[in-house]
Amino acid sequence: MIEFDRVSIALGDFLLDKVSLSIKKEDYYCIMGPSGAGKTIILEAIAGLLVPDDGRILYNGVDVRGVPTEKRRIGLVYQDYSLFPHMNVQKNIAFGMRMRNLPDHEITRRVQQLMHQFGIEHIASRAPLTLSGGEQQRVAIARALAIEPELLLLDEPLSALDPVTREQFIDELRTLHRDQGLTIVHVTHDRRDAVSLGTRMAMIIDGRLVQEDRVGTIFSSPRGEPVARFIGYENILKGTVTSCEGGICLVDIGGMGEVAVVAGAKKGDRIVLCIRADNITVFKDDGTETSARNLFSGPIIRKSVSGSLVTITVNIGVEITVLVTGKSAEELSLDTGSSVCISFKATAVHVIPWSE
């Protein structure tokens, strides 16, 4: 549906650098990356608000360089919702249809239908600035859908919402995507959004596309260290392969001996090991047997409680972060200074090449 073919856009000191990506029909496509990575620029380029300095943007196979924004059927919702302050809710929703010269009775019918769909009939005459964040967002999405777009662009639409409204909205967006078969491009820096909603996603870091794939694939197999860090691998260690046998490699990461990993590497290769905190088991140093290949011991040097989960940092020569339930932490008396064993399976380690 949308293809970026080595698209470059320079804005002041920032450069979106030769980005190639592909958004397919009915995708819920998440564009993820840190703030200032260039995610919104990609959205605005899709909408035609920014024109590439180099490269092509293809819409259904056709280069849309010369097609003005108003001629593309693309809905856009910004993080701040950008509701027109001088129009009430009804007029905001009707604006796009008025610009497209639809007959009045059709505009009225569609506005009523959208307000009903999003449960905002009761605020039809209200001014946007008097609405709550959740209400504003519903109006913004209804307004974008009023033009029956082929593509809906969402720029961090959940970031300003409280947790409860946010959960409701994730459900509503999921329903919208599933029931209407709408293609959605959703910019976010929150990995929860991508996991909850996305089918495919792109990782943008410093203006470059570093990985594009199915959401599950990116989260399980990040292609580089920056991606691994961004999607939340708590433990990222660098080391050198010392030996390989039967698909299992031993990696010297310095200070704590060797880690066994499953990797198609050879002796001398420098690699990065990514281990999720919840893939590590912790137990008291009491001789308990485990089948895990990687078994280390050391003192707990930090402990923090977040709701029902406890994060502890164990020093085994390098610092390893482990996530346990509050109940386990209590049962094992996991306190700062106490000595524990940690273990993880060789298959729990995601291996990526070490690039300087």
Place this chain on the structure above:
Amino acid sequence: MAGTGKRRWLEITGNTGRPDWCLISFAIIGGMLVLLPLLALINITLGQLADVPYLIAIATQKQVVDCILLTFGAGLLAVIILLVFGTPLSYVLARTESRLNQVVESLIDLPLVLPHTVAGLMVYILFMQRGLIGAPLKGMGIVFEDAFPGIVVAMLFVAMPFYVNSVREGFQKVPVHYENVARTLGATRFQAFIFIVLPSSVRHIFNGCILAWGRAISEFAAVIMIAYYPMVISTLIFYRFTTGGIKESSAVAFVMIVACFVVFLALRSVTRYLGRYDDRV
């Protein structure tokens, strides 16, 4: 007033029951400044009210009424010209970043810093019958020297920065996102400007008009350089001061003060209700 951070005068002690010495001391210091125009106003008012029949006689003089109408009309025309030409310029300045903008903004601000006689001289040299603009327009029958068009261009010249700066600031406060969204919804650049940007900045445009009009009708030096006649009200007051003395000139001045006060009070009342949605943009 909750939520705006502002307090009514009676709430100056705050809701704690203790006096807010910061606000009180600032009010005293600031009040010294207000005293100046207030005393001047009281002084002239008491002087005029001492001889009401004379004041009425002056106020109903045809020349005085004509001069006030001429001044207000010329100012209004200058503002209309600013609306037509200054609005697009303000939008360009608000939405672009260029070194050229600094040059243009400096040119627009020039009348703010120039002595008004210098501004008048510049206008005169440009619009006199042998001037760069005056000469070709004379061939078309438009004369600026000692004529209504001369008053308008002099007023336009001095009022320009007040309008352009106010409206540019208003446009800058309208997020570009509004226009972007409007365009995705099917509006062209022009439609986005007309339907979204203009209504969102209506208060700043109206304020710009009031400031520019106020500046225009108060101009004296720049106007007399190009058009002593027909007399605007400030020229008439100066003329009466030099020929008839303080009593006659201050009576005319008082009539002008009352007229201006009524007009500006009405305009400011409109501003209170105009484009209130803009407050939180």
